[in-house]
Amino acid sequence: CWNCSQIIQKSNGLFCGNCGKLLEARTDNYFKLMSMDEKFDLNVTVLAKRYRELQVMVHPDKYCNSDEKERQNSMEWSSLLNKAYKILSGPLERGEYILNQKGIILPHDNSTLDQDFLQEIMEKNEEIEATDQNSIHIYLAKVRATLYILNESISDMLNKGNYDEAKTCLVKMKYYKSLEKTIKERMHKMELNSD
Known part of the structure; x- marks a missing residue:
């Protein structure tokens, strides 16, 4: 002491x-x-x-x-x-921390993701920028549904000790969290509630 x-x-x-x-x-x-x-x-x-x-x-x-x-x-x-x-x-931060405790580091680039997924994210970003007030809530609901599914997958993979799959899901979650943030910012500009 x-x-x-x-x-x-x-x-x-x-x-x-x-x-x-x-x-x-x-x-x-x-x-x-x-x-x-x-x-x-x-x-x-x-x-x-x-x-x-x-x-x-x-x-x-x-x-x-x-x-x-x-x-x-x-x-x-x-x-x-x-x-x-x-x-x-936060589930993203918590998942990353669990992997870090096991010596597994999430990449800071997109080298672990396939090009189809990256193309899909790019297209979703473009759609969000072009969307109107009537459909932005639909995009937010879809992104949140995907985040929920990813959360469940990460939980399952970590429980099974399948750390490589958990890592892939966490990287995808990071992209979908970014989409969610983009949608919320767009909704704020439109003076819409994002809750």
């Missing part, structure tokens, strides 16, 4: 079991940090509740009268919790 110099044998990961001081922020696994099962399908409501509970324990406002080291630890824990929550709360 940075404060009492004792070897930390009993701790919840946040506080020293000897002196009770806030430890230095560190984790090797966001699921463990948030006390969640390490799986793609998780209850986002439970995750949000756990995030809020942990933030209350480490929030910098709580440590404004503490010594400099504990204030610094508090800021680092708060930042780490924010990052963990952001990654685990």
Whole structure:
């Protein structure tokens, strides 16, 4: 422990079991940090509740009268919790994180996708740009339906340990998330509700 110099044998990961001081922020696994099962399908409501509970324990406002080291630890824990929550709360980010934990990195280019899929995405982008107010909601519904199917496929592939297929589905999800964002931006310009 940075404060009492004792070897930390009993701790919840946040506080020293000897002196009770806030430890230095560190984790090797966001699921463990948030006390969640390490799986793609998780209850986002439970995750949000756990995030809020942990933030209350480490929030910098709580440590404004503490010594400099504990204030610094508090800021680092708060930042780490924010990052963990952001990654685990989104299916795309969560899936990518699970693969990263297994040493599998998603490509940042489109080298793993077939040309037919890329052509399809390009055509959908053009259709979205040309669509009118009457049909833009239909495009959004179709994209969200595809995202739902991809989400189910990713879950299934990860549960079966088929990481290459999961990776392909995650890359496709990234493109469909981009389409969804484009549609929402277009709807905003048209002053339409995208919910």
